[in-house]
């Protein structure tokens with residue numbers, strides 16, 4: 044083999060990547076595709092759990108919160124802001140589900156790929172970069188969030204909990220909301236070796252956010268000092284947008300702020316996580 | 327064997343913060359060769375391998391693999407490289423063959439190619455019967471063979487093996503050595519790290535002895551032994567906690583002496599003669615053992631330390 | 636060796652192992668407190684008052700608080716005797732080591748369940764104090780709330796442990812979720828039995844947590860009646876059954 048041969052993709056003929064000499068480069072689509080294929084394989088293996096957590100539990104939650112508690116609320120105060128409680132709470136539950144799915148997928152599994160089976164490293168030993176591995180994983184998480192949001196939306200519709208076709212817009216909003224949690228959380232797997240942090244995150248971050256971000260009741264019922272906390276976190280922004288979509292309008296005046304905050308979380312989170320994982324995986 | 331250079335390193339250095347793990351090494355590996363890095367824990371073997379494997383940026387110096395710079399052509403290098411890292415990195419939830427398929431797809435091989443290749447490699451690694459089993463319950467030796475098979479999925483021209491047999495029993499090691507010989511005969515260039523001198527003697531045409539990030543010596547196993555040791559060694563043990571007390575009483579036997587905590591080594595070209603000399607001094611040692619010199623002795627001579635502590 | 640109460644060493648091991656994780660231990664109690672607080676200021680304002688199945692009219696928060704107390708006893712117990720127990724049983728092989736000593740499967744089961752009760756009991760006690768401070772405790776009967784929480788914990792710990800001995804992989808825990816979640820949502824926790832159609836009411840009455848909730852609600856609201864003894868007996872029966880089943884299964888798994 045000639046040591047001066049270049050590997051620019053154009054100079055390499057169309058042939059098997061098993062042949063000796065320079066191999067044809069993988070384009071970005073191909074790189075993303077083959078890595079997602081692996082995640083898809085894992086997804087298929089956990090299908091039973093996915094069906095339970097994404098379809099059955101939402102039905103139960105909806106029946107309990109929407110119908111059970113809803114009947115009490117409607118009896119006593121005629122719904123929230125004139126909206127029957129079921130219709131009020133469904134978009135909140137969709138966004139909460141998006142958050143929980145995203146957080147679940149961005150915690151223990153990531154630590155697995157970094158520390159336990161270290162499969163990220165296996166990807167890096169093949170011709171992929173840290174950016175490739177993260178892109179594929181995030182796309183898969185977005186897919187997970189989208190399916191759980193959509194499933195919840197459809198099930199709610201069967202229960203009469205959806206008021207408008209615009210509710211379908213709730214799914215992309217849920218993806219934005221979920222990913223705003225997902226990308227920053229990846230940094231933890233890069234920075235720590237103990238997964239007990241994750242239990243703490245569920246207890247000290249996910250649960251309070253679920254309870255105090257306007258999913259179950261408007262945040263103006265919160266003490267004034269607590270409201271800025273809700274504004275700062277992604278879930279409230281997602282719920283504001285999602286509720287408007289599910290109820291078929293009106294568009295929130297500050298919709299662009301909501302979208303902006305969610306996007307900022309995603310973009311900054313991705314940059315920070317990518318940097319940290321690079322330091323960890325290719326030191 | 328054609329004499330093409332596959333890998334060149336000049337003054338190659340790797341630093342983690344203030345700590346220098348690889349301290350300016352020069353190495354050249356030729357096509358078809360089997361090249362070894364021999365050194366104790368922490369010598370910098372894995373750090374070097376990771377730089378060669380294109381998964382760790384070079385701090386300073388030059389490194390070129392297939393004539394390419396890993397800083398700019400990492401993916402192109404890795405596409406032609408097989409990497410068998412020190413840690414297995416298997417997905418233990420997947421089956422044996424799924425691990426191969428998944429990894430093959432990472433290289434952009436077609437599904438058909440991956441399947442064909444996996445069948446061949448399972449045969450090669452003597453894992454065909456276990457192809458559908460999950461990885462988790464496999465023995466250490468089987469997992470190691472699977473990792474080696476996996477690293478061959480893309481038909482690499484250069485195979486990196488970081489401590490391929492550490493933790494395996496002697497039987498499993500011999501099976502692995504046999505597989506590596508076959509690869510070498512097929513013309514695959516091997517770079518192997520190890521801290522077992524017998525492994526280095528068995529597998530390597532040429533090797534460097536590494537210690538504390540530096541290269542202490544370079545050559546073929548025979549070369550190194552001739553250059554840095556005598557033909558034979560006499561190991562003498564006494565019933566004591568402090569062997570240095572007996573050093574004087576053995577003075578003058580052989581060409582050189584090394585005092586270790588648990589024994590004294592006497593280097594001599596004629597081991598039997600030296601052994602008789604020890605017996606004739608009536609020191610009542612626990613044991614006197616004459617053996618051929620090994621790389622371990624070379625290492626001891628170069629660094630004053632044993633390889634496996 | 637019989638009668639040496641070797642479960643004490645099983646327990647001691649847990650205590651020592653957990654001392655290093657004390658903050659995780661503490662963070663366990665904040666969750667129900669968050670719920671209580673959220674319901675107090677949020678849903679409480681929307682629902683205002685509820686009529687219990689015994690016919691008492693109470694504020695929504697006072698209605699939910701006893702249910703949260705029962706649920707936190709359940710969660711505390713389940714965490715230790717399912718996930719942690721499974722890890723020790725299948726991965727850390729903690730018990731193989733223990734059974735090499737004179738300890739018997741029974742000691743392991745009792746030791747682990749006591750540990751989970753200490754943990755669950757601590758959560759319940761802290762939660763109870765918070766409920767007291769927030770004014771949701773309305774009767775002196777409430778002094779029995781902590782013992783009742785331990786009874787609820789024992790029932791779930793023992794049954795959870797028994798179920799865990801049948802699990803073969805982490806994925807099987809979905810089934811635990813599948814039992815616990817609906818129980819949490821439908822055991823007259825968030826709304827009274829009267830909201831359900833008649834047929835479903837009978838289904839709810841079979842759930843162990845429902846009985847836990849009934850007991851705590853009766854004690855905290857001072858609405859005590861003979862039916863609570865039936866509930867207590869039901870929970871005690873489950874605790875005994877679980878303990879028997881769990882130690883039998885541990886012997887089968889480890890002493891082969």
Ligand SMILES: Nc1ncnc2c1ncn2[C@@H]1O[C@H](COP(=O)(O)OP(=O)(O)OP(=O)(O)O)[C@@H](O)[C@H]1O
Nearest residue numbers: 326342347365366367368369370371372373374521
């Ligand atoms: N990512 C890292 N950050 C900091 N220090 C590191 C890192 N990786 C390796 N080192 C240090 O560099 C030194 C050389 O490590 P290396 O893994 O290359 O040794 P080795 O020769 O492969 O040893 P072993 O035989 O134990 O595998 C060690 O002291 C190690 O602690």
Ligand SMILES: [Mg+2]
Nearest residue numbers: 371372373412
């Ligand atoms: Mg190493």
